[in-house]
Amino acid sequence: MYRTIDRKVKFIGKHLMKKIIIFFFIIILFSCDKKEDNVLQTNEYHDTMETFNSTDDNIMSLYGFLLNRYYYSSNESLGISYYFREQNIVERTIWAYETFRITGTYKIEHDHGVPFINFYWENSPEERFLLLGTEYFIALYSDNSEPEFFGYNNNRYVNGHRLLRSNSITQVASLTTSSTLIEEDIYYYGTPERLGTHINRVWAVNGGIGEKLFIELPSLSLPIIFISTGYVHFSRPYLYLYNSRPKKISINGVEFELEDTPNYQIIRGVSPWGIMEIEVLEIYPGTRYDHMCINSILVLSDM
16 A cells, blocks of 8 residues: 555656646746847948838738747657737747747847847747748747748748648758858858758858859749848848848849848749759949858748
8 A cells, every 4th residue: 555655656746847847947938038149330330220110011021920849858848839910919839738828029120131030028038039031931040050930921822732831941952053162261162051941151152243053953843942142140140241142143044133131032933843053143242241142042842
């Protein structure tokens, strides 16, 4: 009898300890405030700080976007999601054994041309992420070069399907470039991995005009290409304006003009098979360096 009671006590204690650990993890997650980066601010860029609400024409509407992130261990799992509602309202949900949900507002601002999003929560510290996206998907970044959160717009459809699969947007399978910038033994290669969904690393070249990328496209019924230009860095956003960005490009002989933004831009009407050749025809010049940079090139896979 005593052994049976002892086993029950041990079982209850072990189960209770798991809940306590998860509870303290959530408390820490809510209470940790992010320190602001000591970003170099010079008079040269004093007028480049602009603030926008998500309803401005310069920023895509975030209504309908759902972002998820999952954390796994050997015997536990934790999930966090952000859902954007109308009128700049956002919900953050954390679930493990129990579900915790808070509501807040958000505001988008530009730091040296790079978009950041600030979350203002009820009774919780503010959050700040670098934001890149299109009308179809968005990604949030912190100091880590990989996306902290990535998600799709529930209100957008492609070929009659919602973009809900995590593998709907992928890096290109094969990519080569005409040249590479080398600085102090650092090689700024153009590879599918470097030009994937990461930030803080780019393909860079000297000058830029006349440089080419060669991308092998998969056999897609309707290929859609997403390109993010410039040097995009979380803690050093000024690198975006310091370096050059492509302005006008040619894809297999067809010219496209790009906006001067690190947000993903959509290129349609590309031949669904073979090699796609991108040539830089014109650039937005950098204010400090003669280096042209491209942050990312992604492709929409078949639905």
